[in-house]
Amino acid sequence: MRRYGLFISVALLFAFAAGHDAFDRWVDKTELPAIAAETSAEVRDRHGQLLRAYTTKDGIWRLGASPNQVDPEFIKLLIAYEDKRFWSHQGVDTLAMARAFGQAVWNGRAVSGGSTLTMQVARLLENSGTGRWQGKLRQIRLALALERSLSKDRILELYLTHAPYGGNLEGIRAATLAWYQKEPARLTTAQAAFLIALPQSPETRRPDRNPEAAIAARDRVLARLLKQAYIGIDAIAGAGTEAVPARKAAFPKLTAHLSDRVTRSAPERTRHHLTIDGSLQGKLEALATHTMSSKQAQLSIAILVANHQSGEILASVGSAGYSNNDHREGFVDMTQAVRSPGSTLKPLVYAMGFDDGLVHAETMIDDRPVRFGTYAPQNFDGVFRGELRVAEALRLSLNIPVVLLADQIGPSRIMAAMRKSGAQPRLPSGKAGLAMTLGGIGITLEDLVQLYAMQARGGVPVELFSQIEAKPQPQPRVLSRSAAWQIGHILGGMPPPAGMPRNRLAYKTGTSYGHRDAWAVGYDGTHVIGVWLGRPDGTPVPGAFGGDIAAPVLFEAFQLLKPRLDPLGPPPPETLLVNTAALPKPLQRFRGRNAVFTSAADGPEVTFPPDGARLSSAREGITVKVRNGTLPYSILSNGRLAVTGVHHREVVLPDPGKGASTFTIIDASGKSDRISVWID
Structure with missing residues (x-):
């Protein structure tokens, strides 16, 4: 047989x-x-x-x-x-x-x-x-x-x-x-x-x-x-009693974009061990998908989480879904896409101003029409707020004060500081100019998180990495401890988005020109998270603001990361903690040397007293006369609201006391003028 x-x-x-x-x-x-x-x-x-x-x-x-x-x-x-x-x-x-x-x-x-x-x-x-x-x-x-x-x-x-x-x-x-x-x-x-x-x-x-x-x-x-x-x-x-499986499930596909990068970089290897926390990654991918479910079909999202003490990347979400079959272009890893950062670079500029001795958090700084040659920056909302404290200017994300400061520091030095932090910014024109401060530069989400990680850990950069075997090298300091702490303290005072906890998360939002990119980056004592939303093809998204659509995702991401934030820590001993009046004279007020301040077209103009006048103290108050502008006026005295709802072009203000004083007039359309006087 x-x-x-x-x-x-x-x-x-x-x-x-x-x-x-x-x-x-x-x-x-x-x-x-x-x-x-x-x-x-x-x-x-x-x-x-x-x-x-x-x-x-x-x-x-x-x-x-x-x-x-x-x-x-x-x-x-x-x-x-x-x-x-x-x-x-x-x-x-x-x-x-x-x-x-x-x-x-x-x-x-x-x-x-x-x-x-x-x-x-x-x-x-x-x-x-x-x-x-x-x-x-x-x-x-x-x-x-x-x-x-x-x-x-x-x-x-x-x-x-x-x-x-x-x-x-x-x-x-x-x-x-x-x-x-x-x-x-x-x-x-x-x-x-x-x-x-x-x-x-x-x-x-x-x-x-x-x-x-x-x-x-x-x-x-x-x-x-x-x-x-x-x-x-x-x-x-x-x-x-056990049933046999009814279907064959798909294999895991978490952190798909990052996985693609590491496998392409070493195709001969069959095992790649990442610093990613799989549980957190899954939660954030679900958050991204849920967030996009109520957004325009062409919008995408990216989220990056890192431990700024060690440099380990704990989660990397490149899009809301790893697919090219929809309008979101999900195969594009938006953590690596070069985009305009909007206002998210402002904290770095202010921190450098602190270190250069140009300003302090309590320094008074101008927010009124200004021109640098042919460049005349405007605030996002077109409103001028007169003179106000540096801390408030940063929290309000005003453009003119930070450009004044950037002009004094120098755009090339700001670019060098970004590179020292580990970021790799790209200049469209090849030359750094003042517009870079307001987002006229290209940067990736990963680089932006790298920059904020430096600020979060006291001014010392840390190299972000995603593979277990990586060995980051020590980096030289970029900012002083006190400057970094001051920035964290200011950003920690930002009001949270509606419905989110007031937990003193130090965060900043940004919106690029034309509403192409919406950002939110924040940190506590251990972790830093960056969020980006926009269209991968760069098409404008009308009405998309970082504070409205990116900041809530940032706060939700921190809630998924841990139940409560780690504190930023106390100020370093060398930090100067005083109010404006107690600052050294050169730090009490900042005016850019190269700026030409102008009155806004059709804006209010103070006709009396003249700028620089010397007045006698008067118990009955100081008379201020204004022409042009749209009634009613609001008037600030030394950065504080003195009167509002003024329907006359002449008003008597309370005597502010002896010494230098500044009066800022803001009309109903947000245009303003300012004078400085000395009262004997």
């Missing part, structure tokens, strides 16, 4: 081989197939959780699996069912062969197989069939050779990596992720039995296509394991 030729051949072979050196030479001359087959590239988080996997070049999900990654109970049951003398035989189980041969002769057909796990590995490595006796003989020879070259654990690892589980699934890890959405570290008895049965006929027993066949095969495995006393009757009863 031809189909029993295999068993006869094996019996004769072993009978002949006993005591003959020719047999050893025959095995030793076996040509082994490639052992190290391609496996799927994997990206894992800081805790070892699988973030993303990729198919092999031939489209197979083949994840490497060592025995220590698999439930020991599964391995015990697998060996008991498939090859109970696995640990003792040398590749071929002669007792199992003899039993299979005897059963075949007695029943007139093949009742059981005699293949060992090593023989199955041989077949899987060569992708050979099982039907012809020549193929079986080759498997025997190869199994014997494998046992001489590899350890039992390595052979078991090859089986756990290559066993077929339906479709393009190979290996136990691919199987459990696809069928049970988990790693194989812990399996129920029913799951283990199903995963033992499936490789024997991976297509006909696929549970998503033939659930009845899958259940029957699983139950046969359970019955034999019960008969052999490897499991008890209670396990059988419990296993029978």
